[in-house]
Amino acid sequence: MMNIDVDILQKTLCDAMCGEVRVREKTPEILAVDTPFTFPDGDQYQLYIKVLPGGILRLTDMGHTLMHLSYEHDIDRFREGTRSMLFDKIKSETSVDEREGALCIDSSPDHLAIDIFRLGQAITSISDLGFLKRSRVESTFYDDLRESLFRVVPAEKVKKDYLYEGMDNASDYPIDYWIEGREAPVFLFGIPNRDKAKTVTIILEHLLRANATFESILVFSDQSSLPRADLARLTNVSDTMISSLDAESDFRRKLEKKARLN
Numbered sequence: 001m002m003n004i005d006v007d008i009l010q011k012t013l014c015d016a017m018c019g020e021v022r023v024r025e026k027t028p029e030i031l032a033v034d035t036p037f038t039f040p041d042g043d044q045y046q047l048y049i050k051v052l053p054g055g056i057l058r059l060t061d062m063g064h065t066l067m068h069l070s071y072e073h074d075i076d077r078f079r080e081g082t083r084s085m086l087f088d089k090i091k092s093e094t095s096v097d098e099r100e101g102a103l104c105i106d107s108s109p110d111h112l113a114i115d116i117f118r119l120g121q122a123i124t125s126i127s128d129l130g131f132l133k134r135s136r137v138e139s140t141f142y143d144d145l146r147e148s149l150f151r152v153v154p155a156e157k158v159k160k161d162y163l164y165e166g167m168d169n170a171s172d173y174p175i176d177y178w179i180e181g182r183e184a185p186v187f188l189f190g191i192p193n194r195d196k197a198k199t200v201t202i203i204l205e206h207l208l209r210a211n212a213t214f215e216s217i218l219v220f221s222d223q224s225s226l227p228r229a230d231l232a233r234l235t236n237v238s239d240t241m242i243s244s245l246d247a248e249s250d251f252r253r254k255l256e257k258k259a260r261l262n
Contacts, residue, residue, distance in 0.1 A: 020035065020036045021033065021034065021035050021036075021113075021116065022034040023049070026048065029050065029051070030048050030049070030050055031048065031049040031051075032046075032047070032048055032049075033047040033048065033049060033059070033116060035047060035116065035120060037120045037123070037124070039068060039127060040127070043068060045061065045064075045065070045120060045123055046061055046062065046064035046065075047059065047060070047061060047116065047119065047120070048060055048061070048062055049112075052106070055108065055109075056106050056107075056108070057106070057107045057108060057109065057112055058104055058105075058106050058107070059104060059105045059106075059107050059112065059115050059116060059119055060099075060102050060103065060104035060105075061102060061103045061104070061119070061123060062102050063100070063101040063102040065103055065123050065126060065127065066078075066101050066103075066126075067101075068127075069126075069127060077147070078126075078129060080143070080147070081140070081143035081147075082140045082143050083129055083140060083143070086129060087126065087129060090122055090125040090126055090129075091103075091122065094118045094119070094121055094122040094125075095118065096118070096119060096122040103119065103122060103123065103126070104119075105118060105119050141190060141192040141221045141245070142190055142192070144245050145176075145190040145219055145245060148245055148248065148251055149177060149179075149188065149255070151252075152251075152252050152255045152256065152259070152261070153179055153255060153259050153261060154261065154262075157179060157180040157259065157260060157261070158177055158178070158179050158180075159177065159178040159179075160176070160177055161174050161175070161176070162174070162175040162176075162177065162178035162187070163175070164207060164210070164212055166210055166211075166212060167206060167207065167210040167212065168210075173202070173203045173206050173207070174203075175187045175188075175189070175203065176188055176189045176190055177189075179255075179258075179259050180259065180260045181214075181215060181258055181259055181260060182257075182258060182259065182260050183215075184213050184214050184215050185213070185214045185215070186214065186215050186216070186217060186255075186258045186259055187207070187214045187215070187216050187217070188216075188217045188218075188219065189203075189216065189217070189218050189219070190219050190221075191218055191219065191220045191221065191226075191234075192220075192221040193221070193225075194225075194226055194227065194230055197226055197230050197231070197234055198230060200218065200234065200238075201230075201233050201234050201237060204216060204234075204237040204238060205237055208237060215239050215240070215258050216237075216238045216239045216240065217239070217240045217241075217242065217254060217255065217258065218234065218238050218240070218241045218242065219242045219244075219245060219251065220241070220242065220243055220244055221244065221245070222243075222244055223241065223243040223244065224243070240254050240258070242254060
């Protein structure tokens, strides 16, 4: 049995946490809420309370979160593909609304404390979406690859999930992207993990056995994460490798060299 006074513990926690959250007047219409929540760069979350008719307290960041993230990230990408779904999921799970770029929750005095933490949780999760550029999960890697590709090559010169007709059982060996090339078609593969690396090795080996004429470009989520043996086998059958989509200038340069852009 626990030998602890729960009431004392409750009071101790309340006193400590209340000391970390402070409300002060910013303007006659707006109250600022100071919390210990900060972005990775140390900047404090900007939270405010607007008093609306009917006693409603609108807790809002007044658009500061997305503005802060825009300094290092393309916010438009938060509205596309997997990031958009994750963004909407975060808002739904925390009951946060977005109004013209501002994150907010309509609250009341009785619920204000928990809503401050809910909005803080939403801001933290949304901020983490920015790190998908560096620590790219598989679900966003293919979205990012497609976006990077179409920034360089016109869509009419690209075929997705291409099957090489000159090979038996071609449907077993799909090619992520066929790109019209300067001298030969370019077959582009995205490699987010070890399993895909092994699959691409097999596909390229079959294409070579079928005497297919092509040039290959392999784009990794993180080339350094692959075991040496897997990478060596892949190197033996490929033409060009790009270690990460973060090496965007390298990706663009190699695509421009091989693809027919006009």
